Amino acid sequence: MPKSPAAHSLPCRTDVLISGAGPTGLVLAASLRRLGVDHVLIDRDAGIQPGSKAAAVQPRTLEYLDRIGVGAALVERGKKGRGFCLRDRDRTLLRACYDRLDTPHPYMLLASQQTTEEVLARRLVELGGAVHREHRLLGFIADFPGVTATVAGPDGAVHALTARYLVGCDGIYSTVRTAAGVAFPGDSPEQLFALADVRLAPGRQTTTSDDAAFYLSEAGLLLMSPLSDGLHRLVAPVAAGTSAPGADDVERLLATRGPAGKRQRVLEIVAASTYRAQERVAEQFRAGPVFLAGDAAHTHSPAGAQGMNTGMQDAGNLAWKLHAVLSGAAPETLLDSYHRERQPVAAQLVALTSQFARIATLADPAASRRRNALLAAAAATPGITDWLAATLAQLDIAYTDEPDLGHPRPGTRVSPLAVPPDGLRWTLALPGEPRRGITASRRGELAVRYIRNLPTTLLVRPDGHLAASGVPGDPATVAERLGQYLPR
Ligand SMILES: Cc1cc2nc3c(=O)[nH]c(=O)nc-3n(C[C@H](O)[C@H](O)[C@H](O)COP(=O)(O)OP(=O)(O)OC[C@H]3O[C@@H](n4cnc5c(N)ncnc54)[C@H](O)[C@@H]3O)c2cc1C
Known part of the structure; x- marks a missing residue:
């Protein structure tokens, strides 16, 4: 370095x-x-x-990291995970896949x-x-x-x-x-969690091996997520006073809560600990x-x-x-x-995370069966898994109370695929044929982008949220009036 x-x-x-x-x-x-x-x-x-x-680094974070010139270097060091799934042993209850997300980074970067x-x-x-x-x-x-x-x-x-x-x-x-x-x-919930980063024996890959999988069986919760360097992270709720898990503990958790079938071997424990989350x-x-x-x-x-x-x-x-x-x-x-x-x-x-942790750690077997049936039903409801993927990817974070009536709302995220950013400069997007290179306002405060079929002009903040729409098409005027477009 x-x-x-x-x-x-x-x-x-x-x-x-x-x-x-x-x-x-x-x-x-x-x-x-x-x-x-x-x-x-x-x-x-x-x-x-x-x-x-x-x-894990989420797509929205990677979009910001691109603005400070660090996204590509991080992506190079990580592994691309495809999203999250909720499973009951070998049955997928719900899958929130990032593949179709409207972002230059349609994946969860595991680093x-x-x-x-x-x-x-x-x-x-x-x-x-x-x-x-x-x-x-x-x-x-x-x-x-x-x-x-x-x-x-x-x-x-x-x-x-x-x-x-x-x-x-x-x-x-x-x-x-x-x-x-x-x-x-x-709150400081009492529940203790055991965490282990492990190297597993090869084999037992499933169609969702690139997902972070929450196994929600009657035996309890087990999170199993791929990491970079061929490792896996396992997290499970454990009884108070339990010490950091060893290979036997992890194998037992996998056998009782993870994918069904042949016992999965742990070749190496790279790190292990227990923790209590605070909210x-x-x-x-x-x-x-x-x-x-x-x-x-x-x-x-x-x-x-x-x-x-x-x-x-x-x-x-x-x-x-x-x-x-x-x-x-x-x-x-x-x-x-x-x-x-x-x-x-x-x-x-x-x-959100508190609710999810409570639902995922239900102790009563009958309640956990009902939960799993509900999750499977929710997954079949149109739009739910796409909404969940966008939420977890943090792409739906918006600083507005305005209802979505289909027109651009100040405070919402502007996809970098729609209006490519230029570092931490404000961006003025104008309807027109895209031009090579980036033009800018006279003093350089604004990057100016021409976007084909753009219905109205857009002014995008340095953090990728919309400042205003329908602003004047003249960069000098917008640069002069920038103060008017700040969040109130
Ligand atoms: C087991 C576990 C798994 C997690 N998994 C995820 C995950 O997958 N994705 C995710 O997004 N988050 C995850 N998190 C949360 C994540 O680790 C934290 O949110 C993150 O570290 C917060 O970063 P931070 O820079 O705000 O604070 P920290 O990482 O805590 O950094 C604080 C820094 O401040 C310094 N410092 C403290 N006091 C002083 C002082 N008085 N003077 C000078 N320096 C000081 C410390 O040395 C430290 O370097 C996980 C956390 C845990 C415990």
């Missing part, structure tokens, strides 16, 4: 201090770097932590969180950025109009760093959230100059592979807004829209 420049010299002033260089902090830093926003990214750890966490973080960190360095490792945020005080943070360096020396904005990307036990006094209400959403994602993003703002059951993805998209939502405000192109109030847009997304996600 290229060397991180200036990783040791912590400045005493910055526009944006980001605490936490997990996936959320890395995406935010790379985005700000791309936009030319002055920032400092710190992390208390000496390097990227190995271990089993997120294993370890460690790989994702490595690729992001490399991109950040390529863009001229850095992570100040072994720098722990201790706290901060209000220092109008921003904050002064105290940071302990690798040698224990404490530094004061003044920042116009502070973003807590520092995970579930966020120091920033605590110091800001933001409540983190929710919480921060009451505010913004408190004055302080923002929360990623697990610092929301946490939930990992079922459905959504958490890391949501964090990275929080970063995408916040980055362009910070840039717009700091560059004077937008009023400070634009930053309030970060909470308004992202908090409901997190709240819905927690509700």
Whole structure:
């Protein structure tokens, strides 16, 4: 990996201090770097932590990662999964397949969180950025109009760093959230889960081998998902006090809950642990100059592979807004829209994953038979599996309450297949014959695209959501009036 420049010299002033260089902090830093926003990214750890966490990157996240020039590199390192299925032993109850999704990435990218973080960190360095490792945020005080943070360096020396904005990307036990006094209400369900990343003996491939499969039998839940490098992840609810699973435990779970038939052998356990999920959403994602993003703002059951993805998209939502405000192109109030847009997304996600976890872990055999019959019936209902695939792929996230009456609604996602993006620039899509290369407004704020058969002009935000439709066809006019098209 290229060397991180200036990783040791912590400045005493910055526009944006980001605490936490997990996936959320890395995406935010790379985005700000791309936009030319002055920032400092710190992390208390000496390097990227190995271990089993997120294993899937959703299409919507990949669309954003393309904008910061990192999608292709990540896709190269991962394996393309085709979607999710719910099964009862060998019977498929419901399959949410990504193949037909309207996205340049119609698949779930299976890549370890460690790989994702490595690729992001490399991109950040390529863009001229850095992570100040072994720098722990201790706290901060209000220092109008921003904050002064105290940071302990690798040698224990404490530094004061003044920042116009502070973003807590520092995970579930966020120091920033605590110091800001933001409540983190929710539940801590008792259910313990065992997780193992394993290498299985070859054979026993099924037609849905490229899917993450939730086995929902009367014996209980077992999630079995392919990973990159020929590994599989297995997750199952276990009794309180159970320790990390060994090969025998995994084989037993497979034999009693997984595909029926010959016993599946485990050749190697690469990682094993137990965990308890929490289900919480921060009451505010913004408190004055302080923002929360990623697990610092929301946490939930990992079922459905959504958490890391949501964090990275929080970063995408916040980055362009910070840039717009700091560059004077937008009023400070634009930053309030970060909470308004992202908090409901997190709240819905927690509700969805919590409901799914409850349904999937039913203990009563009769109830689980009824559940499976209902799921199979739901799968036969037209549109249900496509809706589920788009929801899990996070393609249906929209920042609008307007009902869908068939016309473009500000706040909805614009497919990059319909209007190809140009990095983190705003895009003005005009009806017309597509032209080679990208034209731009005079000062370069807007990329201009000509799209055949486009019914009306579209203005697309840097994070891929629609800002407005039916805007003037003259790029200079739109660039001048950009302030009118900001979320209210
Ligand atoms: C078993 C398991 C499976 C999962 N599977 C999936 C999945 O398939 N898909 C998915 O999308 N999500 C999944 N998740 C969730 C995912 O791992 C998290 O949502 C993701 O790590 C959140 O990223 P983050 O950057 O917000 O926070 P974190 O990854 O927690 O990063 C926080 C960073 O902040 C740093 N930090 C903390 N405190 C300080 C401080 N005071 N000063 C400086 N630095 C600090 C930490 O060192 C860390 O690097 C899974 C989680 C688990 C546990």
